Amino acid sequence: MSSRISGPGLGSRSARRAAAVTPLLLAVLLSGCSSGGSGGTKASSAPSPRTESTATAPATAPASPDAAAYRRWGIDKPLAAPPAPPSAKLTDGLKPGAAPKVIRRVPTSDKVVFLTFDDGAEKDPEFVKMTKDLKLPFTMFLTDDIARAGTGYGYFEQLRGEGNRNSINNHTLSHPNLRTLSADAQRREICGQQDVLEKRYGGKPPLFRPPYGNYNDATLAAAGGCGVKALLLWEATMQINDMRYAQGDQLRPGDIVLAHFRGPSELKGTTMTKMVANMLRSIERQGFTVARLEDYV
Numbered sequence: 001m002s003s004r005i006s007g008p009g010l011g012s013r014s015a016r017r018a019a020a021v022t023p024l025l026l027a028v029l030l031s032g033c034s035s036g037g038s039g040g041t042k043a044s045s046a047p048s049p050r051t052e053s054t055a056t057a058p059a060t061a062p063a064s065p066d067a068a069a070y071r072r073w074g075i076d077k078p079l080a081a082p083p084a085p086p087s088a089k090l091t092d093g094l095k096p097g098a099a100p101k102v103i104r105r106v107p108t109s110d111k112v113v114f115l116t117f118d119d120g121a122e123k124d125p126e127f128v129k130m131t132k133d134l135k136l137p138f139t140m141f142l143t144d145d146i147a148r149a150g151t152g153y154g155y156f157e158q159l160r161g162e163g164n165r166n167s168i169n170n171h172t173l174s175h176p177n178l179r180t181l182s183a184d185a186q187r188r189e190i191c192g193q194q195d196v197l198e199k200r201y202g203g204k205p206p207l208f209r210p211p212y213g214n215y216n217d218a219t220l221a222a223a224g225g226c227g228v229k230a231l232l233l234w235e236a237t238m239q240i241n242d243m244r245y246a247q248g249d250q251l252r253p254g255d256i257v258l259a260h261f262r263g264p265s266e267l268k269g270t271t272m273t274k275m276v277a278n279m280l281r282s283i284e285r286q287g288f289t290v291a292r293l294e295d296y297v
Helices: 012-031 067-072 125-134 153-159 183-201 217-225 272-285
Strands: 101-103 112-119 139-142 168-170 230-232 236-238 243-245 256-260
Touching (some): 067 125, 125 153, 125 272, 139 153, 168 183, 217 230, 256 272
Parallel strands (some): 112 139, 112 256, 139 168, 236 256
């Protein structure tokens, strides 16, 4: 599940919530994330012209990182360059207001995986340096009352990278289990965060991840009405030293990897940068590289 964690500086409401769940954090981390819906979609055969906000569309192709940059972060060599993205995205041709596509894994034969980071509790400045050095593509799903804590949304602005390579997307206002809420309450959670992100970045994000992977028909209706094109789940979960897989014991082409903004207090003293370095080594060891999710979805 996309577990909710409160970081330093949270307000009293979030802090009380964090205190209640802190003993469960490591158990949640090690157990991975459960999903409440079905995933997997096929690309549209007839792509339509795309219009993307500056929050999701990269302006320029970033330069490739060099080997020295990887070695600085304890990784022997750079990941391979990803292949050219497909000519059609999975959401091309989706009509405005239609229910979003549910995507657990991107259908591709390319040996690529996609990194996603949830919530926004940990705001480690070293992670900003790391992602800049490595030119690392990833997708963020932020919960408003968590992301606003501490240094706030400015931290995630730094993580967007050259040409807005890394997009910022919707993970609700307060991280509830949506299946327990009424249709109206779900709409407030999803549309409310769409509005927050639109005010900050000039466009409604097209991607949404339901907390804990839990959703129902009301979720899909609310998300579609709020401008969401795809509901993103996952097939692999980042652990402290490696990954856990929904199927089998290794990555498959197109796997979406769930990770979180977490720090030493949740990771038995491990920093976020060390955890991400461990994950990148595992991805490379299995013969994969990392691609930009928004180029496929």
